Amino acid sequence: MQTQPLKIAGRSFASRLFTGTGKFASAELMAQAIAASGSELTTLAIKRVKLTGEDPQILAPLRGLGVNLLPNTSGARTAEEACYVARLAREALGTHWVKLEIHPDPRYLMPDPIETLKAAEQLVKEGFVVLPYCGADPMLCKRLEEAGCAAVMPLGAAIGSNQGLTTRQMLQIIMEQSGVPVVVDAGLGAPSHAAEAMELGADAVLVNTAIAVAGNPVVMAQAFALAVQAGRLAYEHGLGAVSQRAVASSPLDPFLLRLLEDPA
Amino acid sequence: MNKQTMDFFVNDSPRQGLIGLSLAGLLLAEGLGRGEPPQIPAGVAVALNQAVIPRLKWALTPVAAGDRIDIFSVIAGG
Amino acid sequence: MSFYQQWQQLDWDQLQAQVVNATAEQVAAALARPRKSLADFAALISVAAEPYLPQMMQAAQRLTRQRFGQGVSMYLPLYLTNLCANDCSYCGFSMSNAIKRKILNEQEVLAECEAIARLGYQNLLLVTGEHERKGGIDYFRRMLPLIKPYAPYLMMEVQPLATDEYAELVGMGLDGVMVYQETYHAPSYAAHHLRGKKQDMAWRMDTPDRLGQAGVDKIGLGVLLGLADWRTDSLMLAHHLQYLRKTYWRSRYSLSFPRLRPCTGGISPVSPVSERQLVQLVCAWRLLDPELELSLSTRERPELRDALIPLAITSVSAGSSTQPGGYAQPAKELEQFHISDERPTNAVAQALKQRGLELIWLERGPAVN
Numbered sequence: 001m002q003t004q005p006l007k008i009a010g011r012s013f014a015s016r017l018f019t020g021t022g023k024f025a026s027a028e029l030m031a032q033a034i035a036a037s038g039s040e041l042t043t044l045a046i047k048r049v050k051l052t053g054e055d056p057q058i059l060a061p062l063r064g065l066g067v068n069l070l071p072n073t074s075g076a077r078t079a080e081e082a083c084y085v086a087r088l089a090r091e092a093l094g095t096h097w098v099k100l101e102i103h104p105d106p107r108y109l110m111p112d113p114i115e116t117l118k119a120a121e122q123l124v125k126e127g128f129v130v131l132p133y134c135g136a137d138p139m140l141c142k143r144l145e146e147a148g149c150a151a152v153m154p155l156g157a158a159i160g161s162n163q164g165l166t167t168r169q170m171l172q173i174i175m176e177q178s179g180v181p182v183v184v185d186a187g188l189g190a191p192s193h194a195a196e197a198m199e200l201g202a203d204a205v206l207v208n209t210a211i212a213v214a215g216n217p218v219v220m221a222q223a224f225a226l227a228v229q230a231g232r233l234a235y236e237h238g239l240g241a242v243s244q245r246a247v248a249s250s251p252l253d254p255f256l257l258r259l260l261e262d263p264a
Numbered sequence: 265m266n267k268q269t270m271d272f273f274v275n276d277s278p279r280q281g282l283i284g285l286s287l288a289g290l291l292l293a294e295g296l297g298r299g300e301p302p303q304i305p306a307g308v309a310v311a312l313n314q315a316v317i318p319r320l321k322w323a324l325t326p327v328a329a330g331d332r333i334d335i336f337s338v339i340a341g342g
Numbered sequence: 343m344s345f346y347q348q349w350q351q352l353d354w355d356q357l358q359a360q361v362v363n364a365t366a367e368q369v370a371a372a373l374a375r376p377r378k379s380l381a382d383f384a385a386l387i388s389v390a391a392e393p394y395l396p397q398m399m400q401a402a403q404r405l406t407r408q409r410f411g412q413g414v415s416m417y418l419p420l421y422l423t424n425l426c427a428n429d430c431s432y433c434g435f436s437m438s439n440a441i442k443r444k445i446l447n448e449q450e451v452l453a454e455c456e457a458i459a460r461l462g463y464q465n466l467l468l469v470t471g472e473h474e475r476k477g478g479i480d481y482f483r484r485m486l487p488l489i490k491p492y493a494p495y496l497m498m499e500v501q502p503l504a505t506d507e508y509a510e511l512v513g514m515g516l517d518g519v520m521v522y523q524e525t526y527h528a529p530s531y532a533a534h535h536l537r538g539k540k541q542d543m544a545w546r547m548d549t550p551d552r553l554g555q556a557g558v559d560k561i562g563l564g565v566l567l568g569l570a571d572w573r574t575d576s577l578m579l580a581h582h583l584q585y586l587r588k589t590y591w592r593s594r595y596s597l598s599f600p601r602l603r604p605c606t607g608g609i610s611p612v613s614p615v616s617e618r619q620l621v622q623l624v625c626a627w628r629l630l631d632p633e634l635e636l637s638l639s640t641r642e643r644p645e646l647r648d649a650l651i652p653l654a655i656t657s658v659s660a661g662s663s664t665q666p667g668g669y670a671q672p673a674k675e676l677e678q679f680h681i682s683d684e685r686p687t688n689a690v691a692q693a694l695k696q697r698g699l700e701l702i703w704l705e706r707g708p709a710v711n
Contacts, residue, residue, distance in 0.1 A: 020342030045341025092309035208342030255649035
């Protein structure tokens, strides 16, 4: 069964599961898991090399999979640093797509809304396709959309926390209002969390930690793929509503009662 | 100190090299080359004094005394 | 990107089928869902929803009170001119109608403002025909500074203007603009707009885009119910509103429900809307969009107004005159349409208060003006 393809900045994605390359035990396991997930977009990071002569093991297996690469700006603590990393990433990978993330807070890695908006404005001006990781703040998401971001990536919960959709109410408002795709990022710890996000109306989810640190990352990647597809199918095909509790009715105006009885 | 050499920094570490050294030459000297003849693999980016230098210009860009060169690479990350 | 381009992707027949084919099960599911989709709205305005009307009324009233409290905003239309350079089959102001034409000058405008101030109104809606040359931006530039002191909340229902013109008027104190598409059915639109700039459907349809871009606080929309199939037109309007809400999210939106009425040289509606259907439509809008402002004019008779306003309406006019100069000096031969609720303001106010509503004489405008 097929879900509708997702379009971001003119590129079409059949899979609505985005993945990350971090925290895997080995590059081989990473490649196998991403292949099993069916993901067509995966994130990676840019760092200053240690000059120890070690190869970056990561790129070759990813190129082999044919997956689109989405460099992130993790490590940046200001808009200026993030723009710098984005430009480096564009050179290193030959893509103008960037996952913008700025977290000056080393403890919970919370995205800085002010620096993120500033960086988004600048990077859009420089021709980047910007996908900002941000708090689940509906107003911020509208501002990022207005700045020209190709999608928004609000968090479900703190990065790596596996807590699920702790921001559910705000995510609902974001999805209702957004004019660009909404990708729920961070905090999705179980396939059921991913399915829940998709049922709510998320356009995609990004999962990294929950796959990478699973007992069997390859099988877990498949489990997430199934959950994302199930959630999306349910969303696209008219999910039944949970009945609201009965509400005591107040008497209707006599005029309206007569109107109800009229044959016309 | 030989008059033919200059001092600069790579990823904050002091380095010495011959005057006229290009960025491409520096990257090979840092052991980043792979294959025969050695080439710099994809996934590497270089900044000269915080300005990103496109790969096509590495061979044409000379390193000057006091320059700060930063070499970056793609790594795994979420 | 503007709505006109999106509208071109919408298929009238398909939307019509969506409403016609709605089932009772879909209506029940729509009623149960906390946030309604456009598909839910299609079901709620369908024939299949008629047995559910009592539930819809209860739910609409609950949502309205939850969002708006007991408040109902009072406004008054101020007709500046009946000059018009359009010929529209349904309108008494049409240029081919042999009626007396009038455009208020400065003194007459001030006299109207004084008369309106005595009635207690501070939310004013300026209304004109569509006459670019005599009743266009130059005329508004002259009149707005005179009117603004009497209208702390000032709205307009005039011909579509350009973005920079709207922005200029916002700078002079304009708070809201009502612009009704009349119909989204292209053949009907062409059939009823026979001469004049209003024939340009795209220019009219993109007016709310221009209002949003100009930073207008309140954007008023509507279709002329009965001109084409009112259910499909309403579903089209719901698509339009959804687009606008996403794109120009800083603005507020209001909806009006003009039903096609007899007027001088007028036509009969092809898709008449009964009073019960009007109640269904108003309730369906409230269920779709709990934050939407809904307006009901004096076109409707008192019994219906008094019963429907408490369910879902947030803005009403009373004691309206639809002729230029009508507050200072009433003269029926100039009017745009006959009103049905001819009660004076205080009688309407009394009736609404008896139903537990509070009257708001001045709307909340932008905080900094």
